[in-house]
């Protein structure tokens with residue numbers, strides 16, 4: 001620990017209603033008086049320690065600070081102007097040289113840890129601090145031990161003191177990651193940086209980026225070149241690689257910062273097309289969405305609860321039992337697509353209906369016939385030799401050194417993107433569940449996540465399906481080594497069940513108080529700390545993590561490395 005910087009003067013408790021309005025939440029805040037000198041260096045996010053009743057040091061994090069001068073405290077408008085000016089001239093001069101009458105009021109909040117100062121060890125807990133006690137600043141080494149993992153390349157530098165921030169990416173990925181910030185704060189830059197670091201440090205990881213804004217082809221360009229990879233587009237490209245590369249480039253915006261690399265991009269894209277790294281993926285139009293066994297069970301259940309004559313209901317229950325037996329026997333899940341195996345079942349149910357002496361005009365017969373004609377009209381065999389979602393799922397799960405590691409799946413049409421997201425995730429999860437091995441690990445990246453897991457799925461086409469798939473991935477994915485990184489502009493628009501599954505949050509400017517309050521409540525962090533995110537510049541982030549990215553759950557403000565700079569370096573153009 002370094003020498004004392006000041007003394008604890010006051011403890012305040014702030015209480016407010018929770019963001020859902022159902023209860024209240026309180027935060028403690030401390031006021032520390034620090035003597036002012038022109039050399040004094042303070043920054044938001046710095047960690048302090050103060051002696052507590054339990055004998056250990058209580059850790060606090062700075063959320064704000066304000067210089068004060070004794071002469072200004074009672075300098076009200078009732079004092080003649082001439083005297084006010086004279087006092088203020090004096091005070092202004094004092095900031096340059098320091099004065100015993102000036103000090104800095106530092107506001108800090110407890111971060112939920114106590115420190116044994118002799119061994120520099122930390123444990124979770126809270127113990128009330130003694131008022132008027134000396135407050136210390138943590139040494140650089142102690143701070144590093146608190147917030148930095150030893151593994152992986154740095155993600156950036158801590159704001160204020162420049163410590164390199166290294167996080168435990170493997171653990172962060174395992175427990176799912178969220179990136180939340182107002183548009184233009186650097187979300188896609190950070191997401192790309194995280195993908196880059198994850199591929200670099202986790203040798204057994206594959207990454208699948210679902211891209212509706214068509215940004216990641218450029219943001220991860222060097223990574224696509226470096227690793228075996230696939231960029232999958234729903235656009236049919238011309239057969240000639242030169243033409244195809246021109247067309248493909250037209251579909252993508254090369255950011256201004258990389259304008260000088262436009263030619264290099266075009267020529268290399270042509271190579272990627274020749275190597276089949278960039279290729280067309282067949283996506284059935286939404287009208288061709290195929291019925292799953294889950295849909296069929298729902299349909300039969302729907303028939304049972306409809307106004308059917310009582311005489312038909314036992315037959316429908318028999319149909320459910322037979323369906324259940326068929327699924328068990330064939331190890332089918334509710335996400336598997338219905339196929340010709342259902343035909344036999346329909347014959348049996350028809351037989352039961354006949355034996356029950358139901359009238360020929362009974363609606364159950366038209367239900368069975370409807371299902372038969374659906375089965376004969378859908379071609380559930382692969383439509384063609386095209387690369388499709390099934391092939392993608394197979395490649396994602398392929399555990400071989402030569403199989404692709406990075407996939408960018410482009411679909412700018414939101415409804416289609418939801419279809420792709422839900423089908424890819426379901427296909428990968430179902431296949432993985434039937435496998436003996438949980439290798440490789442897979443990270444699914446969902447940018448603009450509000451489109452896939454919206455708060456309200458009722459109004460949006462296909463969003464119920466994508467929301468269900470992503471929620472399942474977030475809940476069950478970890479045991480199958482399937483993980484997720486989601487990014488969005490507004491937390492309020494997202495499905496809250498999904499948010500609770502994320503253990504690591506990167507937050508930049510979130511202008512709406514509700515969004516900040518939601519994060520505060522999820523991680524029990526003070527509003528005052530989250531309010532500081534309003535002052536963050538592009539590329540600056542607050543990292544909060546629960547038992548994952550950092551050794552202890554201490555919120556860290558940092559400046560992320562610039563993804564574009566790394567891209568340039570990798571392309572040898574710096």
Ligand SMILES: Nc1ncnc2c1ncn2[C@@H]1O[C@H](COP(=O)(O)OP(=O)(O)OP(=O)(O)O)[C@@H](O)[C@H]1O
Nearest residue numbers: 182183184185186187188189190538539560561562
């Ligand atoms: N860490 C960083 N260092 C330097 N510049 C950065 C950093 N992060 C982002 N920028 C710059 O800020 C700009 C916006 O970044 P980015 O496109 O990632 O924001 P965004 O939040 O994804 O925006 P949008 O929501 O509009 O897509 C880019 O020009 C990028 O170069």
